[in-house]
Amino acid sequence: MTQVEMSSMDVPQLYKRHIFACHTQRPPTHPRGSCGAAGAQPLWDQLLRRIEAEGLAAEIGFTASGCLGFCSVGPLMVIYPEGVWYRPKTPEDIDEIVESHLKGGRLAEDLVVVLARS
Numbered sequence: 001m002t003q004v005e006m007s008s009m010d011v012p013q014l015y016k017r018h019i020f021a022c023h024t025q026r027p028p029t030h031p032r033g034s035c036g037a038a039g040a041q042p043l044w045d046q047l048l049r050r051i052e053a054e055g056l057a058a059e060i061g062f063t064a065s066g067c068l069g070f071c072s073v074g075p076l077m078v079i080y081p082e083g084v085w086y087r088p089k090t091p092e093d094i095d096e097i098v099e100s101h102l103k104g105g106r107l108a109e110d111l112v113v114v115l116a117r118s
């Protein structure tokens with residue numbers, strides 16, 4: 001097997017940052033839960049509006065993702081290239097992520113969720 005050198009993966013990036021936000025919606029009584037059932041959609045709508053209003057749409061990618069695998073702790077979103085996972089619950093949380101992470105390049109520490117595979 002050929003090993004790929006990290007330097008060969010240094011390619012021009014389309015976005016400065018790319019957000020994947022879980023849009024999975026399961027019934028409220030589903031045993032796995034879901035980000036949709038936890039109120040994700042209005043938060044993601046607000047996040048998109050803020051990205052556009054702040055003039056960040058050219059540098060911040062936003063993708064409506066399927067399940068990110070940690071349903072019970074949603075709503076979940078992850079921002080790359082940092083690989084930071086956030087669990088916003090309120091419109092104010094979305095504002096904090098926009099101001100701190102997307103505009104300021106700093107963690108919105110109170111909203112970070114550290115996940116581990118079981």
Ligand code: FES
Nearest residue numbers: 022035067068071
């Ligand atoms: S439903 Fe969002 S992480 Fe699974």
